Amino acid sequence: MMPFPENSTIDVSDTLARDLLRAAESLPKYDNREFYSTELQASVLDHVRAATPDGFDELIRKIHDRIAQPPYCALIRGLGFDPGNKVFVAVNRAFGELVARPYEKPRAQLVHYIQPSTDIMSSRGGHESERLHTDTADWEPPVELISMVCVRADPAGGGRSRILDVDSIRSEVHEQLGSATLQQLESEMVPWQLATYWGGGVQWRTILTTSSVCWRRYTIDAALDSTGAKLSDEMLRSLERFENVISTTPRTLDFLMREGELLFSDNRRTIHARTPIAAGPASDRLMIRSWIRTTD
Ligand SMILES: O=C(O)CCC(=O)C(=O)O
Ligand SMILES: [Fe+2]
Structure with missing residues (x-):
């Protein structure tokens, strides 16, 4: 690191x-x-x-x-x-x-x-704060x-x-997972459970754009549970691989x-x-x- x-x-x-x-x-x-x-x-x-x-x-x-x-x-x-x-x-x-x-x-x-x-x-x-995340991923839009x-x-x-x-994340995803996965994470929306104090509900958004990232697996899982919405097996695999890439990259500041x-x-x-x-x-x-x- x-x-x-x-x-x-x-x-x-x-x-x-x-x-x-x-x-x-x-x-x-x-x-x-x-x-x-x-x-x-x-x-x-x-x-x-x-x-x-x-x-x-x-x-x-x-x-x-x-x-x-x-x-x-x-x-x-x-x-x-x-x-x-x-x-x-x-x-x-x-x-x-x-x-x-x-x-x-x-x-x-x-x-x-x-x-x-x-x-x-x-x-x-462990604790949620020990996993790389976006704060207020359950707000629309996050801060x-x-x-x-x-x-x-x-x-x-x-x-x-x-x-x-995000630049390091995009490079790592590109290098480790390939351009098709990078494109998938930029284009395929996933659901995010919104906070109850904002009225709850679910917001769909992508994990990556060319200049931004939003990531908190817990908030995506909560939305999948609450709505019964399903992501394709391929997308679920990409999320696993994405999490693996971000949690192992030496580009992380420590x-x-x-x-x-x-x-x-x-x-x-x-x-x-x-x-x-x-x-x-x-x-x-x-x-x-x-x-x-x-x-x-
Ligand atoms: O304790 C820290 O340094 C950060 C905690 C954190 O990221 C959080 O609570 O969202
Ligand atoms: Fe945080």
Whole structure:
């Protein structure tokens, strides 16, 4: 596997980090629930940005540039984060509206707290987050952008981040499975079970396009179960082989996020996972994530 590419990382100066943190800390404390308001998100953005508009805008522009190029993600080092998540919300809101499933503690909040104790087990073994996937594959359309900050890494070095981009996926599928399978995955639609809080139902879409990927086997299986819809044996075989290719390719990025590092990834052009955490709920690993609906 490959390390995170150095040219997709961004280092923030101490001065910029300090100015943004100070501006965020001068705001009142907001409850996580209040951040569902996109107006509040925008006012936090305006306030934090106002501390140093040029520095802030340059940082956002750099992140934008990195996400637009393969491997469609960016790792930002050196930012300082407040416990009330206002720096996090401000930086994220510069890209669009922060969105989440309806409020429900402990897992569903506008700013998501990802901890081993609330991980979802996979019926196929391990945890769902350990398989490469698209986030919100059960939304139509799935969110465009994911942002995640590491508050505490797993002390034992588990929970390494993995990212695989669509260009690498397409090349691997082409090389390992051939052009007919690549074409099949671009043209044959599969059903996706939509979340009950969006009214349920099923959306049909392809796994690949020339510039995007959507993958979460669990969501496809749920749709097949709920509708009784059938895919051809050939397509089912292609899905197995696809999963095998993506889970074994050496093109996957593999890296450990450290405290204070912020990762942005394009949820349409990458799939991601994390490695297992041996101590399970006993690990105090904490990641904070948000989903961003962009307008581009
Ligand atoms: O824990 C992580 O690093 C990522 C988890 C994840 O991908 C998810 O919960 O969707
Ligand atoms: Fe995820």
